[in-house]
Amino acid sequence: MAILSISEAARTWRMGRTTIQRAIREGRLSAAIQSNGGKGIDTSELVRVFGEPCIDAERDAGVDAPTPPTTNDPMQADTEAPSQRDAPQAVVALQTQVRLLETQLAEAHDRELWFRRQLEEVQRLLPAPAPVPPPKPAPPRRARLWLLAALLLALLAFAGWRWRDVIHATVVRLVVG
Incomplete structure (x- = not known):
């Protein structure tokens, strides 16, 4: 494709040169150094970044476009809206x-x-999720009662070991006495 200068590209795409220079500076548009020392931009790059050029600019650049019929009547030319x-x-x-x-x-x-x-x-490709284990059933009420009784007995046994001398003396007095 053709290589255009920044000014030619700005005219063709109908935008300011600073817009094109900013696109080059930001890296959205690539430019090459021409033989005359100026920056040149490939038209394919311009189309990629800014889209197709304006239709009027193509006609000005020499692309054959249909021209509207001209009249020699000045009254008709004035009444025709732009x-x-x-x-x-x-x-x-x-x-x-x-x-x-x-x-x-x-x-x-x-x-x-x-x-x-x-x-x-x-x-x-992902493995199937692991099945969720069912929740543990609650122990039956009777088992809870036995568990509480065993805990109470263990507590009493521990307390009894600590106070065994007092308990032993009390039992001896009651039995003997």
């Missing part, structure tokens, strides 16, 4: 934009399908 003169160009520009948006939408749809397939494949 929007009517630009209407075919606006329609072409809008059609170009619609085609571009349809292409982008189709690409986004394809990308979404690809990501969905990737997700399904990753989910298929």
